[in-house]
Amino acid sequence: MAKHCALVGNQNSGKTLLFNVLTGLNQKVGNWPGVTVERKDGMIRGTDIEITDLPGIYSLSPYTSEEEISRRFVVEQRPDVIINIIDSTSIERALYLTTQLMELNTKVLVVLNMEDILAKKGYHIDIKKFSKLLGTTCVSISALKKTGIQELIDCVVHSDEKINTVKESRIFSDSVEHLISEIMLKLDSDVYEKRFAAVKIIERDQRYYSRYYQEEFESEIRALEEREHNDTEQLIASQRYTYIEKLRDETVTRKNSVSVTEKIDHILLNKWLAIPIFLVIMLVVYLLSVGFVGGATVGIVDMLFNGGNEIEFAIPFASFTVEVGEVQGLGPWLAECITNAGGSDWAASLVADGAVAGVGAVCNFVPQIMILFLLISLLETCGYMSRVTFLFDRAFKKIGMSGKSLIPFIVGTGCSVPAIMGARTIENREEHQMTVTLTPFMPCSAKLPIITCFIAGVFAPLMGKSNTWLITFSMYLLAVLVIVLAGFLLNKFFVKNKNTSYITELPEYHVPSAEYVARDVWDKTWAFIKRAGTIIFLCSVVVWVLLNVDYQFHFTENIEESLLANIGRSISWIFAPMLGMEFSWGASVSAIQGLVAKEAVVSSMEVITAVEEGGDVFAGNGSFAFFNGFSAMGYMIFTLFSAPCFGAIGAIRREIGSTKGMWKAILFETGLAWVLASAVGIWGALL
Ligand code: GDP
Numbered sequence: 001m002a003k004h005c006a007l008v009g010n011q012n013s014g015k016t017l018l019f020n021v022l023t024g025l026n027q028k029v030g031n032w033p034g035v036t037v038e039r040k041d042g043m044i045r046g047t048d049i050e051i052t053d054l055p056g057i058y059s060l061s062p063y064t065s066e067e068e069i070s071r072r073f074v075v076e077q078r079p080d081v082i083i084n085i086i087d088s089t090s091i092e093r094a095l096y097l098t099t100q101l102m103e104l105n106t107k108v109l110v111v112l113n114m115e116d117i118l119a120k121k122g123y124h125i126d127i128k129k130f131s132k133l134l135g136t137t138c139v140s141i142s143a144l145k146k147t148g149i150q151e152l153i154d155c156v157v158h159s160d161e162k163i164n165t166v167k168e169s170r171i172f173s174d175s176v177e178h179l180i181s182e183i184m185l186k187l188d189s190d191v192y193e194k195r196f197a198a199v200k201i202i203e204r205d206q207r208y209y210s211r212y213y214q215e216e217f218e219s220e221i222r223a224l225e226e227r228e229h230n231d232t233e234q235l236i237a238s239q240r241y242t243y244i245e246k247l248r249d250e251t252v253t254r255k256n257s258v259s260v261t262e263k264i265d266h267i268l269l270n271k272w273l274a275i276p277i278f279l280v281i282m283l284v285v286y287l288l289s290v291g292f293v294g295g296a297t298v299g300i301v302d303m304l305f306n307g308g309n310e311i312e313f314a315i316p317f318a319s320f321t322v323e324v325g326e327v328q329g330l331g332p333w334l335a336e337c338i339t340n341a342g343g344s345d346w347a348a349s350l351v352a353d354g355a356v357a358g359v360g361a362v363c364n365f366v367p368q369i370m371i372l373f374l375l376i377s378l379l380e381t382c383g384y385m386s387r388v389t390f391l392f393d394r395a396f397k398k399i400g401m402s403g404k405s406l407i408p409f410i411v412g413t414g415c416s417v418p419a420i421m422g423a424r425t426i427e428n429r430e431e432h433q434m435t436v437t438l439t440p441f442m443p444c445s446a447k448l449p450i451i452t453c454f455i456a457g458v459f460a461p462l463m464g465k466s467n468t469w470l471i472t473f474s475m476y477l478l479a480v481l482v483i484v485l486a487g488f489l490l491n492k493f494f495v496k497n498k499n500t501s502y503i504t505e506l507p508e509y510h511v512p513s514a515e516y517v518a519r520d521v522w523d524k525t526w527a528f529i530k531r532a533g534t535i536i537f538l539c540s541v542v543v544w545v546l547l548n549v550d551y552q553f554h555f556t557e558n559i560e561e562s563l564l565a566n567i568g569r570s571i572s573w574i575f576a577p578m579l580g581m582e583f584s585w586g587a588s589v590s591a592i593q594g595l596v597a598k599e600a601v602v603s604s605m606e607v608i609t610a611v612e613e614g615g616d617v618f619a620g621n622g623s624f625a626f627f628n629g630f631s632a633m634g635y636m637i638f639t640l641f642s643a644p645c646f647g648a649i650g651a652i653r654r655e656i657g658s659t660k661g662m663w664k665a666i667l668f669e670t671g672l673a674w675v676l677a678s679a680v681g682i683w684g685a686l687l
C-alpha cells in the first residue's frame with residue numbers, strides 16, 4: 001500500500017511552501033499565519049507517497065475548528081509518517097507540538113526549516129545532538145532555497161529504516177511517567193495511540209478522559225496533583241516546557257542578540273509610529289495603484305474597447321486630456337464587421353454596447369488591480385501585513401472581524417472584487433464571511449461618478465460648490481459607520497462561535513520571492529479577468545436585452561418602451577420611499593443598471609434624459625428634475641450600499657462558497673441600504 005504522510009506544524013512554519021516543493025503543486029503561500037485553511041493532498045514528486053498539507057496548529061488540544069481538522073487527521077487517520085515542520089529560528093513554541101506528536105505511536109520526522117536564515121540570525125543548531133536528545137530523526141532544510149529536500153524525501157521513502165516509531169520519551173518526571181505506564185497497561189488493546197491517550201487522560205481531556213474513564217485513574221490523578229501541588233494539565237504543560245528549554249540550551253547556540261526582525265519591528269511596531277507608518281504605506285499603495293496606474297490606464301483601456309479620439313488622464317495632482325487620432329476600438333469594430341456581414345443593427349449593438357462595453361467596464365480596472373495585487377502581495381510576503389493585522393486585531397474583534405479585515409476595506413475603496421478576494425487570508429470562517437459581506441459597503445472608485453454627478457447637479461446649487469467635499473466626506477464616513485454598525489449587530493445576533501484568540505505571534509521578515517509574487521499576482525488577475533469574461537459578460541448581455549427590446553421582444557431604440565423601463569415602472573414603488581415618494585421608472589432602471597457596474601448608474605441616467613456624456617441629467621428632459629437634497633442623498637445611499645456590481649457578487653459567491661450564502665449577503669446589504677435610504681427620503685418628504 002502506498003504510504004501516506006501528513007505535514008504538520010505551526011502556522012507560518014513553511015508547510016505550504018514545502019508541500020509545493022515536494023509535490024510541484026501550486027498552493028497559496030503567504031507570510032501570514034493561517035493561509036492554509038483546509039487540507040490539501042498531493043503526491044511527492046517521483047514517488048507514490050501521498051502527502052497532506054494541514055492547517056497550522058500549536059497543540060493537539062484544539063481550540064479552533066482549523067486546529068480540530070489537523071488534530072483529527074493525525075490522530076484518527078494515522079498517517080504512516082508525520083512530517084513535523086518547524087521554523088528553526090524559533091523552536092520553543094514549535095517543539096511543544098512536537099512533544100505531543102511523538103506520543104502518537106507513529107513515525108515522526110522532524111524537519112527544521114529555514115536553515116537559510118538561521119546563520120544570518122546568529123543561530124547554530126547541533127542537528128545530530130538535537131536528533132539524539134529528541135529521540136527521533138531530524139533533517140535541516142530550506143523550503144525556500146530548496147536545500148536538504150532530497151535527504152528529507154529519502155527519509156520518507158525509506159522511513160522503515162530511517163525513522164523509528166517513538167516508543168518512549170524523556171519528557172516527564174518519574175511520577176508522571178509512572179502513571180502514564182500504568183494507564184497504558186490498562187487501556188483496551190484497540191487504543192492505538194496509548195501513550196497519547198494516557199497523557200490526555202491525566203490532563204482530563206474530555207475526548208479521552210470520559211471515553212476511557214476508570215475510577216482508579218481519577219484517584220491516581222488526584223494523588224499526583226496533591227503530591228505536586230498543581231493540576232495535571234498545568235503540570236504536563238510545564239514539564240513539556242522545561243524539557244524543551246533544556247533541549248534548546250543543549251543544542252542551540254546564539255551569537256548576536258538583536259535580530260534584524262527585532263530591529264525593524266522596533267520602528268514599525270513603535271507605539272507612536274506604527275499607525276502613521278501604516279497610513280503612509282497605504283497612501284503610497286493607493287496613490288501608485290488606483291492613483292497613478294489607474295488614472296493613466298482607465299482611459300487607454302476604455303479606448304481599446306470602445307474607441308474614441310482622446311484619452312483622459314486623471315492622475316493625482318493633474319488631470320488632462322490627450323488628443324490622439326481616431327481609434328475605432330473593439331466594440332465599434334466588431335459592430336462594423338457584423339453590419340458588413342449583413343447582420344442586423346440590434347446584433348451589432350448587442351455586441352458593441354452590451355457585451356464589449358460591459359466586459360470593457362471591468363477590464364478598465366485590470367492594470368491598476370495588477371499593481372494593487374503586486375504591492376499587497378509584496379507587503380504580505382515580506383511579513384508586514386502580519387504586523388498590520390496584529391495592530392488592528394483587537395479593535396476588529398469587537399465587531400466580529402479580524403485585524404486582517406482592514407486590508408479588504410482599504411482595497412475596497414479602489415474595487416470590491418480584489419478586496420473580497422483578498423479576504424481569503426482570514427482563516428476564521430465567521431470573520432471571513434462577515435468581512436466579505438461588509439467589504440462592498442466601502443465606496444469603490446466606480447461609485448465616485450455617482451457622487452460626483454449628484455454633487456454637481458443637486459448639492460452644488462444647494463450649498464455652494466466649495467462645500468460639496470462635505471458630501472463626499474460624509475459618504476465615506478457613513479460607509480465606515482455602516483460597517484461598524486452592521487458588524488456590531490451581526491456579531492451580536494448571528495455569530496455563534498466568537499473567535500477570541502488574538503494574533504500573537506509574528507513571522508520573521510523575509511525578502512519576497514519574485515517567482516512566488518509573480519505567480520500570485522497572475523493567479524489573482526487571471527481570476528478577475530475570467531470573471532469579467534463569464535458572469536459579467538452574461539449579465540451585461542441580459543441587461544442590454546432588457547434595455548433594447550420592448551415587451552413583445554421587438555428591438556427598440558426608445559428606452560421608454562424597453563422591457564427594462566416596464567420593469568422599472570412596475571417596481572418603482574420600491575424606490576419611492578427613498579425618492580421622497582416620487583415614482584420614477586428612470587431612477588429604478590438606473591439603480592438596476594448599477595448591478596453591471598456602478599458607473600452605469602450615471603450613464604443610464606444620461607441615456608434616459610438624453611443628455612451628452614457629462615451633461616446635466618437633472619436638467620435634461622426633466623426626468624430627474626424632482627431630485628432634492630434628501631432624495632438625492634437617499635438615492636446615493638441606496639446605489640452605494642445596496643448589492644454591489646455583478647463582478648463583486650461573483651466574488652462573494654466564490655469566497656463564501658455557496659449560492660445561498662451569497663444571497664444572504666446580498667439581501668442583507670440591499671435590505672440595509674434600502675432601510676437607510678428610505679429613512680432619509682421619507683424624512684425629506686415629511687419636512
Ligand atoms: P505555512 O503557514 O506553514 O503553510 O507557511 P507558508 O508555506 O505559507 O510559509 C510562510 C512564510 O515563510 C512564507 O513567506 C515563506 O516564503 C516563508 N518560508 C517558508 N520556508 C522558508 C525557508 O526555508 N526560508 C525562508 N527564508 N523563508 C521561508
Ligand code: MG
Pocket residue numbers: 015016017028029034035036
Ligand atoms: Mg499553509
